[in-house]
Amino acid sequence: MTTLLPRILRALEQFHATHPWDHNAHYHQWILRQLPRRFNSALDVGSGSGDLARLLASRAGVVHGVDVDADIVARARELTAPAAPVTFTVGDALNEIPPGPYDVITCVATIHHLPFSDALTRFRQHLAPGGTLVVIGLYRPQSRSDYLIDAVAIPSNVAMAWIKNKGRKSPRPTSMTAPTRPATMNFADIVREARHELPGARLRRRLFWRYTLVWHQR
Numbered sequence: 428m429t430t431l432l433p434r435i436l437r438a439l440e441q442f443h444a445t446h447p448w449d450h451n452a453h454y455h456q457w458i459l460r461q462l463p464r465r466f467n468s469a470l471d472v473g474s475g476s477g478d479l480a481r482l483l484a485s486r487a488g489v490v491h492g493v494d495v496d497a498d499i500v501a502r503a504r505e506l507t508a509p510a511a512p513v514t515f516t517v518g519d520a521l522n523e524i525p526p527g528p529y530d531v532i533t534c535v536a537t538i539h540h541l542p543f544s545d546a547l548t549r550f551r552q553h554l555a556p557g558g559t560l561v562v563i564g565l566y567r568p569q570s571r572s573d574y575l576i577d578a579v580a581i582p583s584n585v586a587m588a589w590i591k592n593k594g595r596k597s598p599r600p601t602s603m604t605a606p607t608r609p610a611t612m613n614f615a616d617i618v619r620e621a622r623h624e625l626p627g628a629r630l631r632r633r634l635f636w637r638y639t640l641v642w643h644q645r
Contacts, residue, residue, distance in 0.1 A: 473537025
């Protein structure tokens with residue numbers, strides 16, 4: 428399986444180049460289900476084109492998005508209604524977070540771009556008492572369980588791409604135009620470091636090459 432899977436993933440990548448769909452946005456509604464119905468403030472780290480930040484604004488008094496890529500931040504501002512309680516900042520996710528604290532911090536497909544433990548520490552420092560941190564992350568498959576989940580995801584991934592694109596070739600959504608890089612940490616190391624920095628954090632592998640982390644500040 429370990430030798431066949433990379434070939435399958437390359438074919439899958441070629442298919443999704445012409446039938447793209449946003450794996451991260453797939454989890455946005457799941458993120459909302461982890462959060463209170465109303466909260467005062469939210470921070471979206473690695474906010475990209477702002478899709479999640481705008482969803483958070485339906486529940487929050489104010490939402491701040493921060494992303495290191497100036498082009499995608501400019502696009503997020505264009506896509507956001509002037510009256511929406513959302514602001515976007517170009518900045519480093521560790522050192523240039525807009526002043527908090529925040530009742531909610533989200534980080535989707537971004538933490539693998541950062542020093543993992545340092546990022547979790549920084550998020551904890553900016554989270555208000557009783558606040559919630561939700562991370563959707565990528566991991567490097569290593570164990571038998573990882574490869575099994577990846578194998579299960581492949582047909583589901585193709586089906587979702589076909590359904591969302593109605594069988595037609597499509598351009599990439601704006602949310603998928605920001606720079607990316609592959610994950611380097613395996614899931615076991617992610618769990619170990621996360622629970623060291625955030626005691627009681629709940630982590631779970633998910634379909635579509637993602638994992639989730641939820642933690643509540645006491």
